[in-house]
Amino acid sequence: MVSSSPASAVSPWRRLLAVGAQGVASGTPYMVGSKLLQGWLTASGIPLGMIGLLSLAELPYTLKLFWAPLLDRWPIPWPDRRRGWLLVMQLALVAVIAAMALLQPEADRGNLTLVGIAAVLLAVVSASQDVMVDAYRTDLLPEGERGAGAAAGALGYRAAMLAVGAAGFGLAGWLGWPAAFLASALLVAAVLPFTLWAPRLDSIAHPPRSLKEAIVGPAREFLRRSGGRRALLMLALVMLYRWPDGLLNLMAVPFMLKAGFSAAEIGAVNGGWGIAATMAGTAAGGLLFKPLGLNRSLWVFGAIGTLTNLTYWALAKFGGGLSALILTVTLENFANGMVTAAFLALLMSLCNPRFSATQYALFSGVYALSRSLLAAPAGFLAASLGWSSFFALTLAAAVPSFLLLAVLAPWRENLPRGAFELDRDPT
Numbered sequence: 001m002v003s004s005s006p007a008s009a010v011s012p013w014r015r016l017l018a019v020g021a022q023g024v025a026s027g028t029p030y031m032v033g034s035k036l037l038q039g040w041l042t043a044s045g046i047p048l049g050m051i052g053l054l055s056l057a058e059l060p061y062t063l064k065l066f067w068a069p070l071l072d073r074w075p076i077p078w079p080d081r082r083r084g085w086l087l088v089m090q091l092a093l094v095a096v097i098a099a100m101a102l103l104q105p106e107a108d109r110g111n112l113t114l115v116g117i118a119a120v121l122l123a124v125v126s127a128s129q130d131v132m133v134d135a136y137r138t139d140l141l142p143e144g145e146r147g148a149g150a151a152a153g154a155l156g157y158r159a160a161m162l163a164v165g166a167a168g169f170g171l172a173g174w175l176g177w178p179a180a181f182l183a184s185a186l187l188v189a190a191v192l193p194f195t196l197w198a199p200r201l202d203s204i205a206h207p208p209r210s211l212k213e214a215i216v217g218p219a220r221e222f223l224r225r226s227g228g229r230r231a232l233l234m235l236a237l238v239m240l241y242r243w244p245d246g247l248l249n250l251m252a253v254p255f256m257l258k259a260g261f262s263a264a265e266i267g268a269v270n271g272g273w274g275i276a277a278t279m280a281g282t283a284a285g286g287l288l289f290k291p292l293g294l295n296r297s298l299w300v301f302g303a304i305g306t307l308t309n310l311t312y313w314a315l316a317k318f319g320g321g322l323s324a325l326i327l328t329v330t331l332e333n334f335a336n337g338m339v340t341a342a343f344l345a346l347l348m349s350l351c352n353p354r355f356s357a358t359q360y361a362l363f364s365g366v367y368a369l370s371r372s373l374l375a376a377p378a379g380f381l382a383a384s385l386g387w388s389s390f391f392a393l394t395l396a397a398a399v400p401s402f403l404l405l406a407v408l409a410p411w412r413e414n415l416p417r418g419a420f421e422l423d424r425d426p427t
Helices: 012-043 048-066 068-073 083-100 109-140 143-175 177-189 192-197 211-226 228-240 243-258 263-292 294-307 310-318 321-349 353-371 378-385 387-396 399-408
Strands: none
Touching: 012 048, 012 083, 012 109, 012 143, 012 177, 012 192, 048 068, 048 109, 048 353, 068 109, 068 211, 068 353, 083 109, 083 177, 083 192, 109 143, 109 321, 109 353, 143 177, 143 263, 143 294, 143 321, 211 228, 211 353, 228 321, 228 353, 228 399, 243 263, 243 294, 243 310, 243 321, 243 353, 243 378, 243 387, 263 294, 263 321, 294 321, 294 387, 294 399, 310 321, 310 387, 321 353, 378 387
16 A cells, blocks of 8 residues: 655645645644543543643644754655654554553542643654644645645644544543543544555655754755845744734634623534634635635735634624624634635745755744734733724734735735745755
């Protein structure tokens, strides 16, 4: 079942299926380490303060860029430089998740130390796998398939969220929490044949020759390719493009609760309609990406995503009950799925295959600032301005990114200025 054909010799559908399968492998351990483990500890009577400390176990997802150069520098050559590490990480994830089924937090509070160790280990391996998933997707997909590939990966990720978040909790209620963890381990194991079957990467780049080159080379190559000023502008675009999403998402649930919707209604709408709408929007974005091209997709999807924030403004201003909430969440999440397809394609376009693991981790880390640092004042703004004015303000947060798009990704051009182009590789 091992793939022997290089990526350029296989059908686009095979590449997209391979990318989608890796999305499943990426989403499963994240949901296990957050939602499923939280549910088990809560059901076991563990104090909420101790459960809250589990958020520290997610730090590896933020810190992964610091060890990404090691994965670029020392690839496992079989089946290729990316899938070798993917196989190792996925085997490790199967073992760790299955071992978590043996934990007994309800029996002895002393076992919480083992739970914490397991959660950290799971996050480290999962974050490392994410580095390779992003790098493999970036190296595998030609320019015209990056939107569809981003959509396929996101759909796989969301499918894993549904499987673990819905079926996993259902299985826990039926057969107990250990059964839910074992089923999650089997879900990751089911991806292993797809990883072996996935297309082999073309030999288009050799790995860094030294650890120093693996650490310094990604930034140096990006600066040389883009120029210092344009590189800074591109990093600003990566950080600001989804800033309106970051502001909105941080305040969406508090707004719904303040508006009088019950926790059950919010859970059903966000977890059901919301995820389904995001998956539909991601698929639509992937389909529209090729005829539009990357630059126009960034403009069109970004405009749609920004304008749908007005649905929250309308809900805050005029109300409308549960039906209005469903419409608001559906439209916003559908648009968010489209934005995701274009944004992930943008990140892929900026990576040189020699350093794609490190560069993608760096760019995604810069993006994370919009969800944390730049979104941090959202609560204060909502409290001082009121809900309707706050949601209107999120539209203003999109202005900087559109000004940057005018400079870096003109409508009439196909690729952003500073994107990596194989036939012009400066290294």
